[in-house]
Amino acid sequence: MPSTERVLNQNELMVMFAIQRRMSDAYGVSIRDEIESRTSRKMTFGVLYTILSRLEQEGMLTSRDGEATPERGGRAKKYFSITAKGQAAVNTATADFESMRPSAAAGLAHAH
Amino acid sequence: MPISRVFTTSLSAIDLADEFNKLEERAKQAQHDLAVMSAAIHLQSSFIIEAKLTRSNDSKHAPEPIPEFIAPVQFLGPIKFERIQATPIIVVNKPPRLVEGFVWLVLPRKLREAIMGDAAEAYTQTIQRYNGRRWMATLDYIKEAGFATFAAFRMSLAQWVQLIWKRSS
Numbered sequence: 339m340p341s342t343e344r345v346l347n348q349n350e351l352m353v354m355f356a357i358q359r360r361m362s363d364a365y366g367v368s369i370r371d372e373i374e375s376r377t378s379r380k381m382t383f384g385v386l387y388t389i390l391s392r393l394e395q396e397g398m399l400t401s402r403d404g405e406a407t408p409e410r411g412g413r414a415k416k417y418f419s420i421t422a423k424g425q426a427a428v429n430t431a432t433a434d435f436e437s438m439r440p441s442a443a444a445g446l447a448h449a450h
Numbered sequence: 451m452p453i454s455r456v457f458t459t460s461l462s463a464i465d466l467a468d469e470f471n472k473l474e475e476r477a478k479q480a481q482h483d484l485a486v487m488s489a490a491i492h493l494q495s496s497f498i499i500e501a502k503l504t505r506s507n508d509s510k511h512a513p514e515p516i517p518e519f520i521a522p523v524q525f526l527g528p529i530k531f532e533r534i535q536a537t538p539i540i541v542v543n544k545p546p547r548l549v550e551g552f553v554w555l556v557l558p559r560k561l562r563e564a565i566m567g568d569a570a571e572a573y574t575q576t577i578q579r580y581n582g583r584r585w586m587a588t589l590d591y592i593k594e595a596g597f598a599t600f601a602a603f604r605m606s607l608a609q610w611v612q613l614i615w616k617r618s619s
Contacts (some may be wrong), residue, residue, distance in 0.1 A: 384598040385601065
């Protein structure tokens, strides 16, 4: 029976992984830098905050206000962390990707 | 003291040894000065702070001007460095006010603070990455502001559509 759970898309999964990696230091700039350094994908703040906002509304992320710094023009950082629901969604999406991915040998055979 | 004195034969053996020790002491001091100045230069490049080393004027010759150093450490030793309280100067590059003002107007209140703060931080990083080329950072900032505005508009539109759909059904 097909699952009714919300499935994370690739961009959302990358953002979630970046938040996991950054742990307590996951805010806009650090999440974007993490994705850019590991995947060479440039993500604009518009796309990033759309994803973060949507995931927060769905209860997969929580946010808290951090400290304001002079580099940010005196504006506070917004730190994000994954909830239990979010973690379950990440685990499901990762497992789905892994189960769909053919083995290396099968992939090569298909290519030829 | 001129070095040539060391080589005059009129000095006794004891005097010669004494002169040699003094020279050795001065060489060690010079080496220490060099190490301290290297550390100061390293800190200067790390923290982007103004550096000034001052030296007590206890020699006959006037000291050469050395850049001032404001550092979180106190340098002790025969050379008297001024102890100065550390106040690292943080380089802040502000994005253009006009663009910032426009972004402030169009972004939703909930995300305004976070997005504008991130964009300002990214602006400073971009300037440093492109070796101070402000126009490249400004272009980047405008691009970010544009995408953020578009994304905010889409989010608002989606919320309005959802609201209208709920009310009509």
